[in-house]
Amino acid sequence: MKILVIGSGGREHALTWKLRQSPQVEKLYCAPGNDGMRRQAERVDIGTGDIERLADFVAGEGIDLTVVGPEQPLVSGIADLFESRGLRVFGPSREAARLEGSKAFAKEVMLENGIPTAACEVFSDMDEARRYVAQDRPCVVKADGLAAGKGVILCSGRAEAEAALDAVMGRKVFGEAGERVVVEELLTGEEASFMALMDGDDFLPLASAQDHKRIFDGDEGPNTGGMGAYSPAPVVDAAVHDAVVEQVLKPLASGLKRRGLVYRGVLYAGLMITEDGPKVLEFNCRFGDPECQPIMMRLESDLPSLLMATADGRLGEAAAEWSDQAAVCVVLASRGYPGQYQTGMEISGLDALDSWRDGYAFHAGTKREGDRWLTGGGRVLGVTALGDTIEGATGQAYDGVSRISWEGMHYRRDIARRAIDRGAP
Numbered sequence: 001m002k003i004l005v006i007g008s009g010g011r012e013h014a015l016t017w018k019l020r021q022s023p024q025v026e027k028l029y030c031a032p033g034n035d036g037m038r039r040q041a042e043r044v045d046i047g048t049g050d051i052e053r054l055a056d057f058v059a060g061e062g063i064d065l066t067v068v069g070p071e072q073p074l075v076s077g078i079a080d081l082f083e084s085r086g087l088r089v090f091g092p093s094r095e096a097a098r099l100e101g102s103k104a105f106a107k108e109v110m111l112e113n114g115i116p117t118a119a120c121e122v123f124s125d126m127d128e129a130r131r132y133v134a135q136d137r138p139c140v141v142k143a144d145g146l147a148a149g150k151g152v153i154l155c156s157g158r159a160e161a162e163a164a165l166d167a168v169m170g171r172k173v174f175g176e177a178g179e180r181v182v183v184e185e186l187l188t189g190e191e192a193s194f195m196a197l198m199d200g201d202d203f204l205p206l207a208s209a210q211d212h213k214r215i216f217d218g219d220e221g222p223n224t225g226g227m228g229a230y231s232p233a234p235v236v237d238a239a240v241h242d243a244v245v246e247q248v249l250k251p252l253a254s255g256l257k258r259r260g261l262v263y264r265g266v267l268y269a270g271l272m273i274t275e276d277g278p279k280v281l282e283f284n285c286r287f288g289d290p291e292c293q294p295i296m297m298r299l300e301s302d303l304p305s306l307l308m309a310t311a312d313g314r315l316g317e318a319a320a321e322w323s324d325q326a327a328v329c330v331v332l333a334s335r336g337y338p339g340q341y342q343t344g345m346e347i348s349g350l351d352a353l354d355s356w357r358d359g360y361a362f363h364a365g366t367k368r369e370g371d372r373w374l375t376g377g378g379r380v381l382g383v384t385a386l387g388d389t390i391e392g393a394t395g396q397a398y399d400g401v402s403r404i405s406w407e408g409m410h411y412r413r414d415i416a417r418r419a420i421d422r423g424a425p
Contacts, residue, residue, distance in 0.1 A: 001304060002027040004058055005041065006048055006078075007069025008034045010331075010364035010382040011289035014296040015067060016040040017360065018303045025304060031057070034376075036363025051078040058087050065090060065308055068265075071146060071286050075101035079265075090307045091265040092198075092285050096256065099267075099283040103142050103182045106283045113255035115248050116279040118272075120184035126169040129181055133161035138186035143168050145177030150223050150338055152282075154186060189274040190418065191281070192233045193291045194244050196269075197306060200262040202315040203249050204306070207298055207322050208236035209291040210418070215338060217414045224338045225379060228415035230328040230390060231294040234422050235273050243277050244269065264310055293362050293384045294327030328393040329384040330401050330415050334365070335408030337378035345406040347373040347380070352403055358396040359385030361404070375406055390419045 001024045005016050013036055019025055020040040030037050031044040031054060046053045051073055058066055066082060068074055068091035077094035091097075098105040104122045111117070118140070123129035133139060136157050141164035143151030151174045153164040161183070168178035193211050197204040210233040215221040236244075248269055256263050268284035268291075287295075296303070300321040309318040334341035343365075350373045353361050362384060365377015383400040387393030394416045401411060 001025055001064045002029070002062060003304065004029045004031060004044070004054075004063045004066045005033075005069060006031050006054065006066065006073060008032050008048070009069065009289055010362040010379065011287050011292040012069040013037050013040075013362040013364070014293045014382075014384075015069060015287070015303070017362065018296040018299060019067075022302050022304045024302065029061070029063070034363050034366060035368040036361075036366050048073050049076065051076060051081055054078070055081055055085055055087060058082070059085060064088060065304065065311060067091075067307055069286060071097070071100050071284065074265075074285050075146060088308075088311050090311045092263045093261065096261045096263040097285040100285040101146060103144050103282065104180060107182060109252070109255055110280055113251040115251055116277065118184040118187050118279060118281070120182050122180060122182050124180045126165055129165050129169065129183060130162055132183055133158055133165065140184050140186050141165060141168060142182040142184070143174045143177040144180035144182060145174070147174040147177045148225060150174070150225065151177055152223055187272040187274055187279055187281070189272045190235045192236050192240075192271045192273055192278075193229070193288050194236065194248075194269045194271055195287065195291070195295070196249055196267050197310045197315055197318075198253065198263045198265065198267050199310050199313045199315040200257070200264055201313065203253060203267070204315050204318055204320060205241070205245065205249070206266075206320065207231050207295050208233040208241070209288065209295055210235065211288060211291055212412060212415055215333075215412075217412050222338055224333070226288070226290045227331045227333065227412045228329055229288070229291040229294055230326065230393070230416040230419060231291070231298055232326065234390075234419050240273060240278055244271065248278070248280060264313065266310075290329045290331055290382045293329040293382045297327040297360070297384055297386055298323045298325065323386070325386045325388055326390040326393040327384060327386050328390065328397040328416050329362075329382045330397045330411055331364075331379050332381040332383060332401065332404060333379050333410045334375055334377070335410050337410065341378050342408065343375050343377065345375040345408060347375060347404065347406045349403040349405060350381075353400060356400060358387075359383065359400050361400065390416050394420065
């Protein structure tokens with residue numbers, strides 16, 4: 001089997017790492033990939049947005065399955081193009097991907113299908129939005145479009161909400177994504193990530209996970225693309241899991257079918273576990289990053305078989321097996337991220353992890369020059385480890401982190417702290 005993975009981040013590295021373990025995989029490509037992925041896949045010099053060239057490459061090489069990692073090509077319609085050319089692709093259509101591409105559309109779908117979520121209003125006029133937040137109560141201001149996971153601003157009251165509106169709609173810090181905003185009530189509780197494979201008729205829940213969005217310990221500072229994650233998430237107990245299946249996945253699948261949308265790919269539901277049960281904060285149309293890293297490390301089933309079953313509409317025949325061990329990912333970032341940061345810093349100790357038996361360092365923003373590894377992005381590495389318990393996996397992950405250094409390296413030191421404090425096994 002020949003497989004192409006589209007993308008270049010830590011999520012895509014985790015997918016290629018897992019795919020390479022399958023005896024089914026004869027040839028594995030990544031486009032454009034990163035230097036850390038070279039061990040698992042052959043890099044193809046085509047950008048994620050060049051979907052016509054990607055389709056030509058897939059057709060010319062006889063690729064059996066294309067796995068789309070990031071959201072932008074999905075929102076741009078890569079799945080529609082591939083399907084029109086008879087090419088098998090793992091990822092939802094352009095219209096279905098609007099669940100992530102437009103927060104207003106996602107809210108519309110949630111409300112019409114009775115999916116529990118925060119109350120909200122949508123605005124394209126900043127003056128109207130300012131009048132709304134003048135109620136001076138806690139709220140969340142969200143850029144409607146794609147903002148690389150950073151377009152969500154939590155506000156304690158009127159002053160912070162007005163500042164958020166000025167940033168998003170006035171100064172356009174997220175570009176066109178801020179042409180419209182969703183302003184919603186601020187839910188309280190504990191967040192969790194719930195992902196499921198969907199093929200239009202059936203769905204298959206994956207292992208639970210929890211992300212750490214804020215840049216600093218204690219969930220302080222601005223949102224990032226994610227500073228760490230662990231799986232399983234103890235907050236998603238059996239009751240919460242069943243509630244998500246019954247109140248989110250089933251009505252969403254039915255609602256999309258009524259709209260004539262066939263969703264074939266992975267659905268990510270960002271949840272807030274409140275006193276009233278789970279409520280949906282957002283939908284994403286791809287694997288979470290960095291949640292994908294610990295989830296792939298715990299997956300014991302053959303990944304290509306699951307992805308092929310999804311793309312072919314055969315999920316009803318599929319099952320996923322998971323390790324009883326826990327997995328923890330700690331993201332190492334460049335100083336200044338998620339704002340301005342420097343690249344080109346030499347990374348020390350990375351090659352020493354080649355023989356690390358307890359985990360793996362997934363590359364997100366690195367580049368290789370000769371025999372040196374250099375930083376090449378905001379989020380640079382996702383150091384991920386297994387352990388018999390969450391506390392044990394956390395210790396292993398931070399042991400891996402301790403072997404790596406570069407000027408300005410930043411990471412959170414409290415990843416998985418909530419689970420450990422809960423006394424999670």
